[in-house]
Amino acid sequence: MNLEILTPEKKLYSGEVYGVQMPGISGSLGVLDKHAPLVSALTAGRIKVLKDKNNHFVYFDIQGGFVEVLNNRVTILAEGAKSVEND
Amino acid sequence: MAGQLKEVRNRIKSVQSTQQITKAMKMVSAAKLRRAQDAIVQMRPYAKKLQELLSNIVSNSEGEVGMKLAEERPVEKVLIILMTSDRGLAGAFNTNLIKLAKSTINTQYASQLRKGNVTIWGVGKKGYEHFAKSGYQADATFKDLFLNLSFENVQKISLAAMKAFEEKQFDVVEIVYSQFRNAAIQRFEVERFLPIPKVAKKEGDKKADFIFDPSKEELVAELMPKILNTQLYKAALDTHASEHGARMTAMDKASENANEMLRSLKISYNRARQAAITTELTEIVSGAAALQG
Numbered sequence: 001m002n003l004e005i006l007t008p009e010k011k012l013y014s015g016e017v018y019g020v021q022m023p024g025i026s027g028s029l030g031v032l033d034k035h036a037p038l039v040s041a042l043t044a045g046r047i048k049v050l051k052d053k054n055n056h057f058v059y060f061d062i063q064g065g066f067v068e069v070l071n072n073r074v075t076i077l078a079e080g081a082k083s084v085e086n087d
Numbered sequence: 088m089a090g091q092l093k094e095v096r097n098r099i100k101s102v103q104s105t106q107q108i109t110k111a112m113k114m115v116s117a118a119k120l121r122r123a124q125d126a127i128v129q130m131r132p133y134a135k136k137l138q139e140l141l142s143n144i145v146s147n148s149e150g151e152v153g154m155k156l157a158e159e160r161p162v163e164k165v166l167i168i169l170m171t172s173d174r175g176l177a178g179a180f181n182t183n184l185i186k187l188a189k190s191t192i193n194t195q196y197a198s199q200l201r202k203g204n205v206t207i208w209g210v211g212k213k214g215y216e217h218f219a220k221s222g223y224q225a226d227a228t229f230k231d232l233f234l235n236l237s238f239e240n241v242q243k244i245s246l247a248a249m250k251a252f253e254e255k256q257f258d259v260v261e262i263v264y265s266q267f268r269n270a271a272i273q274r275f276e277v278e279r280f281l282p283i284p285k286v287a288k289k290e291g292d293k294k295a296d297f298i299f300d301p302s303k304e305e306l307v308a309e310l311m312p313k314i315l316n317t318q319l320y321k322a323a324l325d326t327h328a329s330e331h332g333a334r335m336t337a338m339d340k341a342s343e344n345a346n347e348m349l350r351s352l353k354i355s356y357n358r359a360r361q362a363a364i365t366t367e368l369t370e371i372v373s374g375a376a377a378l379q380g
């Protein structure tokens with residue numbers, strides 16, 4: 001599936017990914033391939049992008065935002081987003 | 088004669104150094120303009136998606152979606168958010184923005200002004216200083232936005248405006264700003280910020296059966312402030328880009344004028360030089376003639 005992370009200042013991430021975990025407003029939220037259409041609000045927390053099945057992760061910290069899943073495209077609109085260096 | 092020559096030479100020197108400054112300012116503005124334009128382009132996908140999200144929700148819900156920020160009240164207290172630049176030397180840029188703000192106040196909100204119910208939040212030094220000096224209620228809290236133009240700082244302004252609107256400190260909020268068309272053209276605009284227009288449902292654009300989390304109403308309530316933040320951010324970026332565009336044009340004109348001036352000064356310099364030589368020659372010749380005589 002395709003993932004895009006957008007902020008007002010720039011496009012933070014764009015590309016094919018295996019899955020993504022994010023801080024939904026009512027608990028942590030994971031989206032994998034072929035997820036049903038979804039619109040949800042996000043709270044402050046960390047987004048974990050699973051680039052493939054082999055534990056290649058990228059992290060982003062956000063202050064809040066929204067996510068839309070439609071036709072295997074995930075768009076995250078994030079505020080105060082910063083990419084986090086891999087541990 | 089020699090005195091006049093020196094005078095013209097000094098004028099030429101001073102015009103030349105002024106031209107150097109205007110040329111440099113033009114270059115700086117051109118570079119800053121490019122960066123400001125980039126910021127606008129970078130923001131567009133975000134703003135577009137936000138609107139899309141809203142229309143998705145609206146088309147999936149019944150009827151109109153309204154909320155506190157859309158509440159229309161009788162207009163008693165007015166807030167004008169005026170965006171200008173921090174520095175001058177940008178042609179008529181700031182003057183035009185100030186003029187537009189004034190005419191809006193004097194035509195649309197004249198009765199509110201008489202009661203002292205028009206407040207101005209000056210974003211950018213020039214506009215604030217003007218209104219503070221001419222006795223309006225000008226608030227300096229957000230004057231220095233352009234020193235550090237970031238989404239976070241713009242957000243502070245729009246959140247403050249929303250809070251004040253909800254607490255009924257203001258019944259209507261307008262933004263006066265400059266829309267960026269291209270480097271040479273700016274459009275000065277008054278835009279309604281609050282209350283926001285109700286979003287009507289359009290028939291037949293239902294895209295998919297979304298799962299909404301939390302409820303649609305709560306989502307709209309979350310989305311609206313973000314959309315307003317983005318609107319104000321766009322206005323700030325537009326004004327910023329316009330400022331540099333206007334300065335670039337103004338400085339280009341100034342450099343051209345300096346060239347024109349240099350040309351005519353050169354002519355008068357040469358004329359004076361010629362006259363001095365002629366006088367000197369006449370003096371020598373007549374001196375020689377007197378010796379021979």
